[in-house]
Amino acid sequence: MTPPPHVVRVRTAPDLIATLARYLPQYQDHNPLTNALLLLWIEHYEPGWWHAVDAMLITLDTTTDAAGPHWTHSAPDPSARAIAIILDADADGCGDNGITHRHIREVARETLRPYNIRLAATYGARGIEAGQPVWSEDDDAFHGHVPPDSERPAKGMYLLPTDLMAEKFILSPV
Numbered sequence: 001m002t003p004p005p006h007v008v009r010v011r012t013a014p015d016l017i018a019t020l021a022r023y024l025p026q027y028q029d030h031n032p033l034t035n036a037l038l039l040l041w042i043e044h045y046e047p048g049w050w051h052a053v054d055a056m057l058i059t060l061d062t063t064t065d066a067a068g069p070h071w072t073h074s075a076p077d078p079s080a081r082a083i084a085i086i087l088d089a090d091a092d093g094c095g096d097n098g099i100t101h102r103h104i105r106e107v108a109r110e111t112l113r114p115y116n117i118r119l120a121a122t123y124g125a126r127g128i129e130a131g132q133p134v135w136s137e138d139d140d141a142f143h144g145h146v147p148p149d150s151e152r153p154a155k156g157m158y159l160l161p162t163d164l165m166a167e168k169f170i171l172s173p174v
C-alpha cells in the first residue's frame with residue numbers, strides 16, 4: 001500500500017505527545033492541555049504501522065468516570081486499538097501519582113469497552129509543551145522529553161509504529 005503524500009510517521013512516544021497540539025485543533029481552547037486523558041483510536045494500516053483515526057479527550061478536572069465524550073469515527077475496524085495518554089501537570093515521571101494513573105487506565109478501558117477497542121498502550125506526560133517529560137505507564141520506562149516546535153512532526157495523517165504499543169500480542173489484525 002503506497003501512503004498518501006501527507007503521511008507522517010511518528011516514531012517515538014515524545015513525538016506522539018508533540019503531535020497532540022496539531023492533531024487536536026478542536027482542543028486548543030483547553031490550553032495548556034493538562035490533567036486530561038486522551039484516547040487515540042488507531043487501526044492497522046500496513047505491516048508494522050497503525051493509523052491514528054480519531055481521538056477523545058476526557059478532562060480529568062471534571063470527569064472521573066467513563067461517561068461523556070464519544071468517538072466521532074464510527075464502524076470500528078476489527079483491528080482497532082487505542083493508545084491512552086495521561087496528561088498530568090503534577091507528575092514528573094514514572095511512578096508519580098501511580099494509584100491515580102492506574103484508576104485513569106481503568107477509566108480508559110471502561111470507555112473503550114462499548115466500542116470493542118482494546119487498550120494497546122498507555123503513556124504519561126506532564127503536558128504537550130516542549131521539554132515536558134514522557135514515560136510509559138505500562139512499564140514505567142522514561143522515554144524522553146517533548147521536542148521543541150522546530151522538531152515536532154508535521155501535520156498530516158499520522159502513522160504509529162507497532163513498537164509504540166505495549167501489548168504487541170494483541171496487535172495483529174483480526
